[in-house]
Amino acid sequence: MAALMILVAGPYRSGTGDDPAKIQANVDAMMDTALALFRAGHLPVLGEWYALPLIEHAGSEEIGDPIFDEIFHPIARRLVEKCDGVLRIGGPSAGADDMVATAEAHGKRVFRAIDEIPEAR
Template sequence: MMILVAGPYRSGTGDDPARIQANVDAMTDTALALFRAGHLPVLGEWYALPLVERAGSTGIGDAVFDEIFHPIARRLVAKCDGVLRIGGRSAGADDMVATARAHGKRVFHALDEIPSAA
């Protein structure tokens, strides 16, 4: 299955780059586990951040960032088989879960909930 990993990005970080990176690392670690289980993991950040930079964003939460960051993840969810929600509070990750449900996609809350790819 192609599964979007949805977790906090900015939430609880105060926009501190090291704390944001820790959130991305947690999502990436989960993506690696999904890959090793035979699935195709994706993160919205993998798609959005290069485009945000190319489009000229000057900082997290500016108009260019907001134009691309969550909208691209919503489009990605529509193409996925499901969403794996990880981590703590996050309006954005909760939005990805709601988007998945609106598209009739599966929502998981732990790796062990995901069927084997075998």
């Protein structure tokens, strides 16, 4: 199999009460998955890698403010359109489920576990 560009979609804020340590734990879980995908020969991406620097640059003052909402999910949706597929990880998350729905709407592959994705040659 050729290398795939795969968006890792998991909870960011869900279930955290916006506690920074819990949000970081969610990001760490996505990063662990991204590293495993990279080591399997694929190109992993997280919407957070694109959204968070722009959100900060645009002047967001807190998670969930209008600037955050303007950028966070919309940029991930655009990114999904460029990816070969989405890997859904973790627990409940409306945002991650939205990325899966976006992938399906664009005919992209959706993976529910990393072991569904063969190593790239």
